[in-house]
Amino acid sequence: MLNIADTLYDWCLEARPFALATVVHVSGSAPLPPGTALAVNAGGDVVGSVSGGCVEGAVYELCTQLLADGGAPVRARFGYSDDAFAVGLTCGGEIDVLVQRVDPSGLPHLVTALEEVRQGRPAAVVQVVDGPKEVIGRTLSVFGGGSAYDGTLGGSREDRVVAAQARALLRVGRTGLAEVGGDADTCPQRLTLLVHTGAPRPRMLIFGAVDFAAALSRAGRFLGYRVTVCDARPVFAQPGRFPEADEVVVEWPHHYLERTETDRRTAVCVLTHDLKFDVPLLRHALGLRVGYVGAMGSRRTHEQRMGALREAGVSADRLARLHSPIGLDLGARTPEETAVSITAEIIAHTNAGTGLPLSQGTGPIHHRARSPRRRLPQTTHPS
Known part of the structure; x- marks a missing residue:
């Protein structure tokens, strides 16, 4: 439901009851994850989505009916249908949706x-x-x-x-x-x-105030990261050069990383490809519980950097966490293409994706963790 938090908050302030439809289980190639929600207020206004469009009409009807009769919550299942005129998911998956009436005053x-x-x-x-x-x-x-x-x-x-x-x-x-x-x-x-x-928001820490950092900060902001660009050189670390970054910091990279807050969702992107910056920075970064650590550079730079990190005492287990050279092989040339390459690798790493073209794979497109569940009485739709 938090995907529509802004609108729900406004309705709550207006004390407007609404029906909330929440995806509570998915299997197969379903388009949206559990927790995604659609809501309908008494005036018929609708916000959000539960399927990307496949079954929104049927869910809307369930919501309006529940608002009208004030009944108990109902759980509906929507599965695959190859009938163009039937209600169902065309992607081959299955979703369970819980629909309930919400009175903000209570x-x-x-x-x-x-x-x-x-x-x-x-x-x-x-x-x-x-x-x-x-x-x-x-x-x-x-x-x-x-x-x-x-x-x-x-x-x-x-x-x-x-x-x-x-x-x-x-x-x-x-x-x-x-x-x-x-x-x-x-x-x-x-x-x-x-x-x-x-x-x-998860953090993206970009070290190196270069053209690639400007493009990567735009891509990171687009993906929902709180973006920081850090460089020890004040002539390059100018906020005007990185308008999409949430902050631009002038400080030695490893000193900044030592004092700033990170967590398991943080992406650390080292774009300096300069050993005097890279080695102390990566030595510290690879010891943190962050989600991703990548470093830019050619194959030759990569080998030099790995050697310097070994000499600095970084263990083989920690070195194995380093994504270097950074990014997926997309044939990227421009800073913007390189930013796509880097963020694609971050997404693939975060979600345990292969990075391969979907056309070359088999099985479900959307990876889901399976959770055991008991079944409620349900409204069954064509599958």
């Missing part, structure tokens, strides 16, 4: 969570998507990086267990399913939760 914690996300502060909204029917659709929100929570799923013990699960996903900035309960040590009811996380 969920102040949800309003707070939406505001936190809009302001770029960490928050998570936990939604019960499977379990006893009386708790389906209930929500709880976690704030401040997981230090506080509000809302209830039925009891204080359950709430504490659920908040702990949400904190774990919030720490890594990942929306996903979690199973809790079913035993005396946690809570008696077994629940399947969808934890919607709104973490601050």
Whole structure:
């Protein structure tokens, strides 16, 4: 639901009830991941998507019907259909969508969570998507990086267990399913939760204030990163040269990296290809728990750099984490093409993709993690 946080927040401030349709499970080649949502208010306004267009009409009808009759949440399944006039996914996958009515006046914690996300502060909204029917659709929100929570799923013990699960996903900035309960040590009811996380933007740290950095900062900003360009040379590290960067820092790269905040989503891109900058910077970067470390340079530069890093005491395991020369082989020449090459490699690495043309592969296009789930009574559509 956080993909439409801005609009939902506005509706909440206006105390406008709405129907929320959330993707809670996908299998096969489904277009959008769990947590993606569509919402419809009482005036018929719609925001968001659950399928990229394939089944939006049917989901819209479910939403308007639920708003009209005020019924209990309903879970609908949409699968493949080769009938051009049937409701279904043309991509061959399957999605489960939970549709529920939301009255903002009764969920102040949800309003707070939406505001936190809009302001770029960490928050998570936990939604019960499977379990006893009386708790389906209930929500709880976690704030401040997981230090506080509000809302209830039925009891204080359950709430504490659920908040702990949400904190774990919030720490890594990942929306996903979690199973809790079913035993005396946690809570008696077994629940399947969808934890919607709104973490601050991941960071892209670009070292080297060069033309390639300007293009990469534009690409990184487009992909949703908070982009920093850092260079020790003030004549080159000018904010006007990097208008798409969130900040431009004049400092020795390794000193900046030592003092700045990183996490497992951070991408470190070293474009200086100068050993006096590269070696101390990469020695530190390869020891951090960051998502990606890449360094620009020719094959010859790469070999020189690897030798210098070995001499500096960097272990073979850490060197194996280095993407060098940086980027995928796209035949890139210009700074803009090179930026696409680099960001393509970051995306492939982050999502465990092969980097191969889809036309040369087999199997589902979209990689999904499988999660066990119990089944609710469902509305079945052609598949």
